[in-house]
Amino acid sequence: AQSVTQLDSQVPVFEEAPVELRCNYSSSVSVYLFWYVQYPNQGLQLLLKYLSGSTLVESINGFEAEFNKSQTSFHLRKPSVHISDTAEYFCAVSERGYSTLTFGKGTMLLVSP
Amino acid sequence: DAGITQSPRHKVTETGTPVTLRCHQTENHRYMYWYRQDPGHGLRLIHYSYGVKDTDKGEVSDGYSVSRSKTEDFLLTLESATSSQTSVYFCATSANRSYEQYFGPGTRLTVT
Numbered sequence A: 001a002q003s004v005t006q007l008d009s010q011v012p013v014f015e016e017a018p019v020e021l022r023c024n025y026s027s028s029v030s031v032y033l034f035w036y037v038q039y040p041n042q043g044l045q046l047l048l049k050y051l052s053g054s055t056l057v058e059s060i061n062g063f064e065a066e067f068n069k070s071q072t073s074f075h076l077r078k079p080s081v082h083i084s085d086t087a088e089y090f091c092a093v094s095e096r097g098y099s100t101l102t103f104g105k106g107t108m109l110l111v112s113p
Numbered sequence B: 001d002a003g004i005t006q007s008p009r010h011k012v013t014e015t016g017t018p019v020t021l022r023c024h025q026t027e028n029h030r031y032m033y034w035y036r037q038d039p040g041h042g043l044r045l046i047h048y049s050y051g052v053k054d055t056d057k058g059e060v061s062d063g064y065s066v067s068r069s070k071t072e073d074f075l076l077t078l079e080s081a082t083s084s085q086t087s088v089y090f091c092a093t094s095a096n097r098s099y100e101q102y103f104g105p106g107t108r109l110t111v112t
Helices: none
Strands: A003-005 A010-014 A019-021 A024-026 A031-038 A044-050 A056-058 A064-068 A073-078 A087-095 A107-112 B004-007 B010-013 B019-025 B031-038 B042-051 B054-057 B064-070 B073-078 B087-094 B107-111
Touching: A003 A087, A010 A019, A019 A107, A024 A073, A031 A064, A031 A073, A044 A056, A044 A064, A044 A073, A073 A087, B004 B087, B010 B019, B019 B031, B019 B087, B019 B107, B031 B064, B031 B073, B042 B064, B042 B073, B054 B064, B073 B087
Parallel strands: A010 A107, B010 B107
Antiparallel strands: A003 A024, A019 A073, A031 A044, A031 A087, A056 A064, A064 A073, A087 A107, B004 B019, B019 B073, B031 B042, B031 B087, B042 B054, B064 B073, B087 B107
């Protein structure tokens, strides 16, 4: 069975600093990988996804994530964060051929001035 | 994004009463899901549907039932609500098995 580990429950960072949110997964088969963002009192929004092809995927608002199969990781990075990036971020994995996603427990990104 | 609505958005109910939450989508997605979100637990799958009248259990299905009589609607029922079911409930949909899911705005349920 697959599982997802987000190593940090909370990451405080100053505005304009770089950030990395870590995600590791375990699975015995091929996977699809996702990052979602949740702003306060809202639903989850898809931030970016890896299905196949290039292992580096990017979002429209400057985030990127790299699929590393040997390390079973899918870490999320941004070179310079904004106050508006303050939110909770969830990593999720699905196994090819299956209908469900497994989510990590989330990482709260706190950006301060 | 898929057009997904949930109703009600907020509900307070008493222990032992039945509660039904509704999810409605306008994207004709085949797959629909119900999750609960609790602090420290992330999102946990309750039930999901892979077509009209086709449903299956998730990780935390005890105390919940679902029904899907139309492609666009997926109902979650708590037959006899308990305080442990106080949570935020999210519906999600997906067009393809294993691919990304799109989430509704959530329902905050409080069982007193």
